[in-house]
Amino acid sequence: MTPEKKKELQLFAVRARKNVITSVHAAGSGHPGGSLSSIDYLTYLYNVEMRNLDPKNPKKADRDRFVLSKGHVCPGLYAVLAQCGFFPESDLLTLRKPGSHLQGHPNMNLTPGVDLSTGSLGQGVSAAAGMAKAAKFLGQDIRAYVLTGDGEIAEGQIWEALEFAAHYKLDNLCVAMDINGLQIDGATKDVMNMEPIDEKCKAFGCDVIKIDGHDFDQIEKAFEHFHANIGTGVPTVILMKTVKGKGVSFMENQAGWHGKAPNDKEFEQAMSELDAAEKEIKEA
16 A cells, blocks of 8 residues: 555544544534544545445446444444535434434445445345345355444354355355454454454454554455455455544553543544644644
8 A cells, every 4th residue: 555545544544533433422422442442444445445436426336245243343434434425414402303314234225335224133144145145146256245243243143144155155154253252242252252263264264364453564464365356255354453433542452441432522523633633634
């Protein structure tokens, strides 16, 4: 990746983080922690990886598909979709408001760019596998991407979906797991220790790559790994080590920020930190 491209992605990501904080603060509720940890993945996915996306035609038939399995972190997805032009950024201020198309979980019938309504945890990988299987059946060159988390993967259906994907040789399926180590009740290792996640995924027939989920070079490498698997019949799983609340010091690695909004003082501090980060990137 060129330094110019990386800088472009870093600036997009910090702007998205600011939009996450702004929208959740305006709503007075929401899930900032996991939204912030997944922003870098979503930034690369929508700016580089996914093909045939058209904000003016969000239902374009030959587009790649994305499923946000952990639907509660939709403030991150909304921020990225808005910045990509699917709807005005000003809409982000209506998050969770009555009548808004931006509710607390994604709604494919209301929000341009959302490919699946999600919210019940554990189901997204199954849906994405179904999309990948349908593309294979119809002979379409469409890839399906899905983001889940290390809290969500305690759901058994996740593993059934991986088994299904391997059995039906869905090499056009790319599963990303946001491994930030925290969930609503605390550390994932204490609530339900799923390690070794990599060995479990391999046992179900998937190819696995482990990366730093905040490093755009490593994210690029992971997707190149996925591309190399296309044609082999093997699904890809990307395990991304991330920081919950990434980019806001008092939110980082704090389970309490899984699902609450910053107050006015916290909002000002968060935006000040992100403004400083943006300035640093621009001046680098």
